[in-house]
Amino acid sequence: MTKRYPPISAKLPVFMHGADYNPDQWLHDPSIFEQDIRLMKLANCNVMAIGIFSWAALEPEEGRFEFGWLDHVLDTFAANGLYAWLATPSGARPAWMSQQYPEVLRVGPNRVRNLHGMRHNHCYTSPVYREKTAIMNTKIAERYAHHPAVVGWHISNEFGGECHCEFCQKAFRGWLKEKYGSLEALNRAWWTTFWSHTYNDWSQVESPAPHGETMVHGQNLDWRRFVSDQTIDFYKHETKPLKAANPELPCTTNMMDLFYGLDYRSFAEALDVISWDAYPTWHEAASDGSIAAWFAFNHDLFRSLKGKPFMLMESTPSLTNWQPVSKLKRPGMHKLSSLQAVAHGSDTVQYFQWRKSRGSSEKFHGAVVDHVGHEHTRVFQDVAELGATLSKLTDVIGTTVPAETAILFDWDNRWAVNDAQGPRNSGIHYENTVMQHYRALWEMGVPTDIVGSGDDFAKYKLLLLPMAYLLRAETGAKIEKFVREGGTVAVTYWSGVVDENDLCYLDGFPGPLRTTVGIWAEEIEGLHDHERNVITLAEGNPLGFAGTFEVREICELIHAETAETLGVYGSDFYAGRPALTVNRLGKGQAYYLAARVSDPRFYESFYGKLAADAGIRRAIDAALPEGVTATVRTDGERDYVFVMNFSGREHSIALDDQSYYDLESGENVTELFMPMNSVRLLKRLSRS
Ligand code: GLA
Ligand code: ZN
Numbered sequence: 001m002t003k004r005y006p007p008i009s010a011k012l013p014v015f016m017h018g019a020d021y022n023p024d025q026w027l028h029d030p031s032i033f034e035q036d037i038r039l040m041k042l043a044n045c046n047v048m049a050i051g052i053f054s055w056a057a058l059e060p061e062e063g064r065f066e067f068g069w070l071d072h073v074l075d076t077f078a079a080n081g082l083y084a085w086l087a088t089p090s091g092a093r094p095a096w097m098s099q100q101y102p103e104v105l106r107v108g109p110n111r112v113r114n115l116h117g118m119r120h121n122h123c124y125t126s127p128v129y130r131e132k133t134a135i136m137n138t139k140i141a142e143r144y145a146h147h148p149a150v151v152g153w154h155i156s157n158e159f160g161g162e163c164h165c166e167f168c169q170k171a172f173r174g175w176l177k178e179k180y181g182s183l184e185a186l187n188r189a190w191w192t193t194f195w196s197h198t199y200n201d202w203s204q205v206e207s208p209a210p211h212g213e214t215m216v217h218g219q220n221l222d223w224r225r226f227v228s229d230q231t232i233d234f235y236k237h238e239t240k241p242l243k244a245a246n247p248e249l250p251c252t253t254n255m256m257d258l259f260y261g262l263d264y265r266s267f268a269e270a271l272d273v274i275s276w277d278a279y280p281t282w283h284e285a286a287s288d289g290s291i292a293a294w295f296a297f298n299h300d301l302f303r304s305l306k307g308k309p310f311m312l313m314e315s316t317p318s319l320t321n322w323q324p325v326s327k328l329k330r331p332g333m334h335k336l337s338s339l340q341a342v343a344h345g346s347d348t349v350q351y352f353q354w355r356k357s358r359g360s361s362e363k364f365h366g367a368v369v370d371h372v373g374h375e376h377t378r379v380f381q382d383v384a385e386l387g388a389t390l391s392k393l394t395d396v397i398g399t400t401v402p403a404e405t406a407i408l409f410d411w412d413n414r415w416a417v418n419d420a421q422g423p424r425n426s427g428i429h430y431e432n433t434v435m436q437h438y439r440a441l442w443e444m445g446v447p448t449d450i451v452g453s454g455d456d457f458a459k460y461k462l463l464l465l466p467m468a469y470l471l472r473a474e475t476g477a478k479i480e481k482f483v484r485e486g487g488t489v490a491v492t493y494w495s496g497v498v499d500e501n502d503l504c505y506l507d508g509f510p511g512p513l514r515t516t517v518g519i520w521a522e523e524i525e526g527l528h529d530h531e532r533n534v535i536t537l538a539e540g541n542p543l544g545f546a547g548t549f550e551v552r553e554i555c556e557l558i559h560a561e562t563a564e565t566l567g568v569y570g571s572d573f574y575a576g577r578p579a580l581t582v583n584r585l586g587k588g589q590a591y592y593l594a595a596r597v598s599d600p601r602f603y604e605s606f607y608g609k610l611a612a613d614a615g616i617r618r619a620i621d622a623a624l625p626e627g628v629t630a631t632v633r634t635d636g637e638r639d640y641v642f643v644m645n646f647s648g649r650e651h652s653i654a655l656d657d658q659s660y661y662d663l664e665s666g667e668n669v670t671e672l673f674m675p676m677n678s679v680r681l682l683k684r685l686s687r688s
Helices: 032-040 068-079 095-100 127-144 166-182 183-190 217-245 264-268 291-304 331-343 377-389 411-419 429-446 471-483 511-517 602-613
Strands: 016-021 046-048 083-087 150-154 254-258 275-277 310-314 344-351 405-408 448-453 462-465 488-492 519-526 535-538 549-562 562-567 578-585 588-593 595-599 628-634 638-645 652-655 660-662 671-674 678-685
Touching: 016 264, 016 377, 032 068, 032 377, 046 068, 046 344, 046 660, 068 083, 068 127, 095 652, 127 217, 166 183, 166 217, 183 217, 217 264, 217 411, 291 310, 291 331, 291 448, 310 331, 331 344, 331 377, 331 638, 344 377, 344 429, 405 429, 411 429, 429 448, 429 488, 429 602, 462 471, 462 602, 471 511, 471 578, 471 588, 488 511, 488 549, 488 602, 511 519, 511 578, 511 588, 519 578, 535 578, 535 595, 549 562, 549 578, 588 602, 638 671, 671 678
Parallel strands: 016 046, 016 344, 046 083, 083 150, 254 275, 275 310, 310 344, 405 448, 405 462, 462 488, 488 588
Antiparallel strands: 519 549, 535 549, 535 562, 549 595, 562 578, 578 588, 628 638, 638 678, 652 671, 660 678
């Protein structure tokens, strides 16, 4: 069965390759634009994201609009076979607006209003800001929604941040009223009897503040949910006139890696296509394995948000200028880094930015065209070569990653687990823990989705729950069903502790998972940085590997109720007590890991066994050295396999059968010689 999503734009049904383009920075010198058109074609680019911060150029004075320059850019694009993601300019506002209407500026948690400046410095609730964006977006929509060069809308830029102004306080109270119905319900959910924090009038409820309330966890959590919802609401407000003018044009906004402040999973519902900005700090260490795994996780997350191809909206063609140290990409890394996104499901490779700015804070940020202004640079050639490679990958467009493994990752869990004052305030390390588990799958080349509680688990064979601290009762029930029906689940310590209101479960942790995992977690302790314990796996245990593995930071003291003990603690007063268990339930099994094992070999052996038992297919069935991984995209008939070497060394990989075809050389291959920083693109008959 062939399964393929339609291209992101029917106008441009090939890999989109291009950059953020800011022609309004160069309007004083028209020859630059002429050069740019020539260079864009030379660089094998076909799409640009335009107008992202152009408000001042589009509306230099209140009510006076200047579209001539943008008309010229888009018409010239159309005449030259170039396309555009056209931005709404709300990511930054003109000085006249801040001066005339100070309410558009953000108020900090300390209740002080910002001055004009920077970007993303606006209130998402302000009626004036909403009105001004509606006028602007309506004008843009009326003028360009049917322009032949426009493939879609780039809404604002990297949404984020919060505002504590009076409009936002009022909106927060309205959101709470809608959610709880009554103050009594809110007080119960927030456990406000603690320290006499009970509210008896809605007007007393405020957003958290450094000089006010910060200790009511339910309140902190709801504020984060509100900020997220209010931002999504603003996004929807922006898209209304665009959709009205042409419902066919896709809308997106560029997201950021594992961004903390917004629940991207619910944001995703409002987007037509997911796009994100990836800036890996390559070449920090001898091997790029850790950084590659982190970005792989993010790519998997962004693909999973909609379960279909996404866009790499920004990346740097060479270096950034905001990281502590700005390293150049070593030979090969531009291709490897760009195709990593493709390997995980991106149908575009785009950069920030096309041409280096002459002044201001990003003048040294990498760009396709350097200050020298011509094509005879290393970076330009890297980009042009990548464009040539992408043009051979049109068949990959619309294919998906066939994941049979998933990791649960919810934003509200993340907020709650990091906010909790508990076993390890010096570092609970939730995100690192998720990565620790993901890394093992990445090293083995196991295709993985990153899912939320609301997603369907039934299509997976193996589900990982690292620190699922905030876990709704219904999610617990869904996981129990998943296991009973034959699924394998791996749950860690500090799971099933609180409900959706951040209130502790009273019937023994891990709350709604207790029956599923067959254990009761009675106590948990944090370890100091210098402390260690170990887990010793019993000889002959059904996992097929034994040994002693180091434990750091977190130890939970559990009772195996219906579960079988596979490993025990090695020291301290709880030596000999269970630390790794399995519970067989219905047709499936649920593992429970009570401590933070620090040795990566444990996770590889553990998940290697679980994946093998569950019959999970790896991208390729070959031995992969550390730092070398593989992914697969498929249309159900053909698999496109990407083998990537981030190890910092060269390797030879023996492939698992004779049927691999190298998409670049056009030859059949059985062994891959892989220099450092290299990627190979292969095709074979589908195995899914
Ligand atoms: C972000 C922004 C861009 C630019 C780049 C620099 O991704 O969206 O406007 O500032 O960072 O890396
Ligand atoms: Zn506000």
